[in-house]
Amino acid sequence: MPKVLISDKMDPRAAQIFRDRGVEVDEITGKTPEELIAIIGQYDGLAIRSSTKVTKAILDAATNLKVIGRAGIGVDNVDIPYASAKGVVVMNTPFGNSITTAEHAIALMFALARQLPEADASTQAGKWEKNRFMGVEVTGKTLGLIGAGNIGSIVASRALGLKMKVAAFDPFLTPERAIEIGVEKVTLDDLLAKADFITLHTPLTDQTRNILSRENLAKTKPGVRIINCARGGLIDEAALKEGLESGHIAGAALDVFAVEPAKENPLFGTPNFISTPHLGASTDEAQVNVALQVAEQLSDYLLEGGVTNALNMPSLSAEEAPKLKPYMALAEKLGSLLGQLEGDKVQGIAIEVEGHAAELNQKPITAAVLAGLMRAYSDTVNMVNAPYLAKERGLDVREVRHDREGAYQTLVRVTVQTPSGERSIAGTLFGPEQPRLVELFGIKVEADLAGNMLYIVNQDAPGFIGRIGTALGTAEVNIGTFHLGRRNQGGEAVLLLSVDGTVTEPLLWDICKLDGVKTVKLLRFG
Numbered sequence: 101m102p103k104v105l106i107s108d109k110m111d112p113r114a115a116q117i118f119r120d121r122g123v124e125v126d127e128i129t130g131k132t133p134e135e136l137i138a139i140i141g142q143y144d145g146l147a148i149r150s151s152t153k154v155t156k157a158i159l160d161a162a163t164n165l166k167v168i169g170r171a172g173i174g175v176d177n178v179d180i181p182y183a184s185a186k187g188v189v190v191m192n193t194p195f196g197n198s199i200t201t202a203e204h205a206i207a208l209m210f211a212l213a214r215q216l217p218e219a220d221a222s223t224q225a226g227k228w229e230k231n232r233f234m235g236v237e238v239t240g241k242t243l244g245l246i247g248a249g250n251i252g253s254i255v256a257s258r259a260l261g262l263k264m265k266v267a268a269f270d271p272f273l274t275p276e277r278a279i280e281i282g283v284e285k286v287t288l289d290d291l292l293a294k295a296d297f298i299t300l301h302t303p304l305t306d307q308t309r310n311i312l313s314r315e316n317l318a319k320t321k322p323g324v325r326i327i328n329c330a331r332g333g334l335i336d337e338a339a340l341k342e343g344l345e346s347g348h349i350a351g352a353a354l355d356v357f358a359v360e361p362a363k364e365n366p367l368f369g370t371p372n373f374i375s376t377p378h379l380g381a382s383t384d385e386a387q388v389n390v391a392l393q394v395a396e397q398l399s400d401y402l403l404e405g406g407v408t409n410a411l412n413m414p415s416l417s418a419e420e421a422p423k424l425k426p427y428m429a430l431a432e433k434l435g436s437l438l439g440q441l442e443g444d445k446v447q448g449i450a451i452e453v454e455g456h457a458a459e460l461n462q463k464p465i466t467a468a469v470l471a472g473l474m475r476a477y478s479d480t481v482n483m484v485n486a487p488y489l490a491k492e493r494g495l496d497v498r499e500v501r502h503d504r505e506g507a508y509q510t511l512v513r514v515t516v517q518t519p520s521g522e523r524s525i526a527g528t529l530f531g532p533e534q535p536r537l538v539e540l541f542g543i544k545v546e547a548d549l550a551g552n553m554l555y556i557v558n559q560d561a562p563g564f565i566g567r568i569g570t571a572l573g574t575a576e577v578n579i580g581t582f583h584l585g586r587r588n589q590g591g592e593a594v595l596l597l598s599v600d601g602t603v604t605e606p607l608l609w610d611i612c613k614l615d616g617v618k619t620v621k622l623l624r625f626g
């Protein structure tokens with residue numbers, strides 16, 4: 101039974117789903133990194149929100165970890181490149197809290213427009229300062245949206261409902277999508293110049309870090325009000341404070357901070373500044389959504405191999421996973437055969453699919469070929485990290501999908517480029533889940549790739565098979581299966597034998613010395 105740790109506070113329904121699906125679950129929240137390191141080794145899955153920082157040290161200690169699920173959107177608390185290198189899938193729940201966060205941004209916009217927190221504090225202090233709190237209407241004002249993805253577009257729809265104009269800066273927003281969501285697509289400078297309110301909805305990346313820098317804040321319209329419910333680090337907090345103090349910025353509301361938890365922050369106490377403690381996703385509805393989703397996603401992966409909303413692996417629905425499973429087994433075996441025969445000589449690889457295989461998601465097939473190939477020289481490689489390791493090695497990977505009907509109902513062909521030229525092998529599925537090699541370097545064969553096998557290239561000649569049988573028999577090595585193929589009569593032939601018992605180095609040498617033998621190699625398949 102796989103075992104999952106929930107390490108951040110989550111709706112209790114998450115734990116219930118794990119149990120109902122047959123996954124053991126522990127809820128241990130509020131641990132220090134050291135405490136987490138001490139226990140993480142026993143878990144196959146980790147369910148988190150934003151508090152748990154999944155660092156290199158945690159991942160190094162997580163020797164059984166297969167998947168991390170973020171009940172929420174932002175995954176900047178997870179070292180994704182390192183998780184990928186370790187073969188750990190990282191998933192999030194990209195839509196579960198979008199409405200809630202968009203509503204928080206709108207709430208903060210109103211709080212700024214009418215100075216609600218200050219008015220509340222003053223009233224409850226018995227001051228009744230009716231003339232102090234003069235607000236602004238939002239109707240007819242321009243809302244500048246930085247980032248028009250899931251949350252940004254929901255904010256836009258709410259703002260349009262409030263009769264605001266919405267101008268959006270988002271380099272990835274197409275003109276068609278801008279029309280669809282009713283916003284004007286503008287440059288950042290345009291937005292800064294015309295927005296009465298600015299709201300941020302981008303992830304924190306190298307491009308967005310400090311997007312509201314001192315220089316850009318200076319370009320904003322006098323009296324602008326700024327809202328950030330996305331990520332700390334998008335705004336220069338010191339420059340924001342100065343802008344508020346000078347009056348150029350009429351108000352700012354931050355839900356997120358450069359350093360969290362923000363126990364101390366230079367902005368605290370600044371006039372017209374409102375803060376909430378990263379509450380964007382904190383509604384009953386959103387927390388139920390993300391908790392249920394993360395528990396289902398992690399269970400799907402751990403129990404069935406289904407991959408949803410992964411950030412470092414192609415998606416694979418729980419429905420698709422069983423169809424792809426035999427193909428991934430075939431692909432892994434083909435990759436493994438080439439890895440064992442060609443090893444680190446491989447410079448490029450092409451994975452072609454035809455027939456039934458061409459109707460499926462090709463990414464997992466490719467990942468399985470790469471994992472099999474690279475396992476020849478790395479035992480930590482798996483389907484998650486194989487594409488990354490291949491890229492790191494500078495391996496040129498090509499995927500080809502053929503519509504044509506070939507001799508087989510379904511076929512996966514793998515061709516590697518090596519300094520001595522191209523080498524190609526192909527496999528199919530028999531009946532309907534049995535991986536079978538059907539072509540080996542241009543020679544038709546029909547072989548299961550399983551257990552210990554001997555690969556022998558020889559000159560086709562009478563009596564050769566008898567001599568191999570005698571050599572193995574003398575060494576008390578039993579032949580399990582026997583597959584033979586040849587280019588033409590008397591030409592090059594390939595022999596694939598599955599063997600029981602140990603094939604020693606001296607035995608390999610004895611076979612090597614037999615008349616007509618060109619190559620002998622011991623292969624192992626899992």
Ligand SMILES: NC(=O)c1ccc[n+]([C@@H]2O[C@H](COP(=O)([O-])OP(=O)(O)OC[C@H]3O[C@@H](n4cnc5c(N)ncnc54)[C@H](O)[C@@H]3O)[C@@H](O)[C@H]2O)c1
Nearest residue numbers: 174247248249250251270272301302303307329330380381
């Ligand atoms: N405060 C909270 O509790 C809370 C809750 C949920 C999400 N978030 C955060 O909100 C942010 C947005 O979430 P989302 O679901 O809308 O993400 P999303 O991926 O759907 O949208 C992000 C948008 O930012 C755009 N973008 C990327 N780089 C940009 C750049 N350089 N300039 C302008 N736009 C750029 C993208 O094109 C995309 O449209 C994320 O950072 C997420 O972590 C915060």
Ligand SMILES: O=C(O)[C@H](O)COP(=O)(O)O
Nearest residue numbers: 149150151172173174381
């Ligand atoms: O990215 C998110 O989903 C939000 O930042 C929510 O974070 P939380 O789950 O810690 O509230």
